[in-house]
Each structure stands twice: as structure tokens, then as C-alpha cells.
Amino acid sequence: MRSRFHVATLILAAGLLLAGCTNQFGAGIADLPASEGWNRLPIGSWVLNDGLEARAMVFCPREACVQQGFAAVIALEGEQARQMEQALSESPARLGQAFAQMAAAKAAERRKAQRNQKRKAEPKAARSATDVARFDSAEARGILVTIRSLDTPGREAVTAILYAREADKLVVALAISDRADAARRDAEAAWRSR
Numbered sequence: 001m002r003s004r005f006h007v008a009t010l011i012l013a014a015g016l017l018l019a020g021c022t023n024q025f026g027a028g029i030a031d032l033p034a035s036e037g038w039n040r041l042p043i044g045s046w047v048l049n050d051g052l053e054a055r056a057m058v059f060c061p062r063e064a065c066v067q068q069g070f071a072a073v074i075a076l077e078g079e080q081a082r083q084m085e086q087a088l089s090e091s092p093a094r095l096g097q098a099f100a101q102m103a104a105a106k107a108a109e110r111r112k113a114q115r116n117q118k119r120k121a122e123p124k125a126a127r128s129a130t131d132v133a134r135f136d137s138a139e140a141r142g143i144l145v146t147i148r149s150l151d152t153p154g155r156e157a158v159t160a161i162l163y164a165r166e167a168d169k170l171v172v173a174l175a176i177s178d179r180a181d182a183a184r185r186d187a188e189a190a191w192r193s194r
Contacts, residue, residue: 026041027056028193031192032186036060054074055075055194057070069176070176070177071173071187075166081168092132130145141164142163144184145161157176158176160175160180173190
């Protein structure tokens with residue numbers, strides 16, 4: 001009798017642990033299914049920011065997909081939602097400039113540290129240009145951000161972002177690809193699954 005109690009306790013504990021892990025991957029995105037190479041990311045265990053709710057994140061690796069990509073649906077609330085909505089609505093180009101400034105500052109810190117350690121300087125950073133265009137759907141406002149390499153013609157990364165208020169939350173669907181049409185298509189698929 002005593003040994004059965006321990007086994008039952010272990011089975012119950014294992015069941016509770018498995019039940020706690022069931023929502024680690026989120027719901028996925030219906031229009032970007034696993035049958036087409038899209039993989040869900042385990043969002044439950046590593047997206048822990050207050051005011052940020054990760055609903056779904058999927059990616060399609062190069063070896064599994066004709067068009068490599070990433071798509072996500074997140075919701076923000078409170079001050080984070082207000083700041084993000086303001087940035088997306090007023091001047092999305094400033095977001096790109098802020099990220100570029102942060103990257104330049106980090107590169108300068110690395111160069112300074114290398115000089116202090118008397119190592120070879122790291123190669124010069126690649127030059128790029130950022131273009132921002134707006135597009136709207138019936139339910140959301142949209143932004144298409146294209147970052148083009150100035151050193152390698154034809155090389156670019158495109159992010160499509162759809163966003164709108166739903167009750168007290170700002171819902172954002174985004175997708176990243178190397179082509180504008182693919183990024184926009186995947187962002188719209190993510191938006192439909194919100």
C-alpha cells in the first residue's frame with residue numbers, strides 16, 4: 001500500500017508538470033501551418049515582460065520553406081501600449097533611427113574595448129538605408145519597414161506591422177521576410193489569428 005502511494009504521487013506530480021507546459025508554445029498562426037514548414041516558438045517560458053502578452057510566434061527556417069520568415073502576435077497594455085502606439089502612429093521612421101543609433105553606440109563601445117585590449121579593430125559595419133511606408137487594412141493600421149544594404153545590392157529585410165486597439169490593449173501583428181509581399185502576407189495572416 002505504501003509503495004502505491006508514492007507511485008500515485010509521482011504520477012500526479014508528473015501530470016501537473018506536463019499540464020503546466022501545455023501552453024508554452026502559444027496558439028500558433030492558422031494561416032502559417034506546420035504542414036508548410038512553420039514552427040511555433042516556446043513563448044510561455046521566456047517572454048516575461050510586464051505589460052507584454054505574447055500570443056503566438058512562428059518561424060519558417062530556410063531549409064523547410066521556400067520563403068524564410070518570422071511572424072508574431074503580441075498585445076501590450078498600459079504605458080507600454082501607449083508609447084508603442086504613439087511611436088507607430090506618429091513617426092515610425094524614428095524607431096528605425098533609434099535602433100540604428102543604439103547599434104552604432106554598441107559598435108563604438110566594442111571598438112573602444114578592442115583598442116583598450118590592443119586587438120585588431122573589427123571590420124567596418126555594413127551600410128544600410130531604411131524606408132518606411134504605410135498601408136492600412138479594414139481592421140488595422142500598417143507599416144512596412146524595409147532595410148536595404150548599400151554594400152550588397154538586392155539584399156534587404158522587410159518587416160510588416162499591423163496594429164490596432166482592442167479594448168484596453170494594443171494588438172500588434174508583425175512579420176519579417178526578405179521580400180515585402182511575403183512580409184505583408186505573413187503579417188496579415190498573423191493579424192487574422194489574433
